[in-house]
Amino acid sequence: MVYDENLMSKPWSYRIFITIFVISAKDLFVFICSIKISESFGMIKLGVTISYVAIKCFIDWSAAKIEVIMNLIIQECIKRINTNSALQGKSLGFICRDLLFPYNKRALVFDTEQQLYYILTNEENVENDRRIITELLSELLNVLDFLLKEHLIYFIKDSSEDFKLYYQLVERVNNTQFEHKYDCDNGIMLSVEDSIYTLSSNGNKLLVSSIGENMLYEKLYFWLTSSVFPTLSLNDYIKRGFVTEEKFIANQSLKISEKSLFLAFAVAVLTPIATLVISNLWGVTKVDSEQFDILKEIVTKHDTTTIIIRDSICLIPLKESLEQRNQKK
Structure with missing residues (x-):
């Protein structure tokens, strides 16, 4: 998953809609095309296609929902950093442990001797x-590198070699092992x-891991x-909505351009x-008295029929006058 500054800056409902729309557009196209095909191959083909599209859309919805939740967690981590002060001196893993490693969901342990981490x-x-959690941590590391590059954050490295456990309910770990066990806060025990x-906790198993990883160890530990x-x-x-100043100015310029283009199109059409x-409702041509006298003279001298339509004078020439028609009779 790649850090998307534009996506993170949008409201969560907008991000869900856009992500699902992009992911499912191809499946909708497949579904529409399948309806045409199934007219030839029968209703079984249609039923299978509908089932496939429904399952695929559900999977895409779940993936989009997870991605949005990850972005929200990362945004909250950035807010926690913004409120962190040098007087507190708390590590990032400590101030964000309830976000990254919530109760009864997951925890993280660093084995500094083997340089492995256990989820x-x-x-x-x-x-x-x-x-x-691997995707979430990878995305968080990318964002932190980005913020550091943009000079939005700075850090003080922890040089201690204490045992590192990150879990929502744990603030302190007794670093002395007793029968391969570490005593923690709130009745939590790590064996x-x-x-x-x-x-x-109190003899009840909560979380477990037997696989050590080193892919993200250095950056994650740091x-x-x-x-x-x-x-x-x-x-x-x-x-600014988790957007850099340059990106914010570019987005504002783009919005102004889009509005101008829409306005120009609307004016051209309307x-x-x-x-x-x-013109049809209020476009009435009026004549003055002099023009009216001229029209009367034309009507008198020429062989025409005068018809008044909505206060307008229309002159319709006749093929023969009434006098000529009477003479024929």
């Missing part, structure tokens, strides 16, 4: 949970045996253990229509 999840849906990490602070520009970045309507 602890529920045993019911291990693979899916690991995939989602380590044969590289299997188990988080439990950012989560460091204290991250905002610059003055970060507050403006948030107020002006002829409005002119025609006004």
Whole structure:
């Protein structure tokens, strides 16, 4: 998943609509085309196609929903950074632990000796949970690198070698092992045996992990253990809707151009229509007394028939006068 500054700056309802529309547009096209095909191959083909499209749209909806939730979590992490101060000196992993590692959902453990990290999840849906949190952490790292590059944040690296556990209910970890166990806050206990990490509470197993990973270890350990602070520009970045000043100006210029184009199109289409309507309703030609006398003289001297239609005088020439017609009789 790639960091999309435009997508993050939109309201969450707009992002859901746009993401699902883009993902499902191709499936809708396949569905419409399949209706034509199924007229030849029978209703079975149609039923299978409808089922496929329905399942695919549901999967796409779930994926879009997860992506939007990830963006919302990352935005909240940025807000937490904006309120972090040097007086507190809290690490990023600590101030965002309830967002990234919520209760009874997931936790993260760093093994500094092996340079591995373990993602602890529920045993019911291990693979899916690991995939989602890996995508979320990857996206968060990309955003942090972006903010650092734009001089919106700065950091103070943590040089301690203490045991690192990130979980919503844990603020403090007793770094002394006792029978492969670490005593934590709120009755939480972390046990380590044969590289299997188990988080439990009052003897009840909560989360577990047996797979150590190193793909994101260096960057993940660096950012989560460091204290991250905002610059003055970060507050403006948030107020602009998580968009840089350059991007914000470009977006405003684009909006003005779109409005101008729409206005020009509307004027080009509506002006002829409005002119025609006004001409038909209120377009009346009036003559003065002198012009009227001239018209009367023409009517008298020429062989015409005069018809008055809505206060207008129409002169219709006759093929022969009434006097000539009487002579024929």
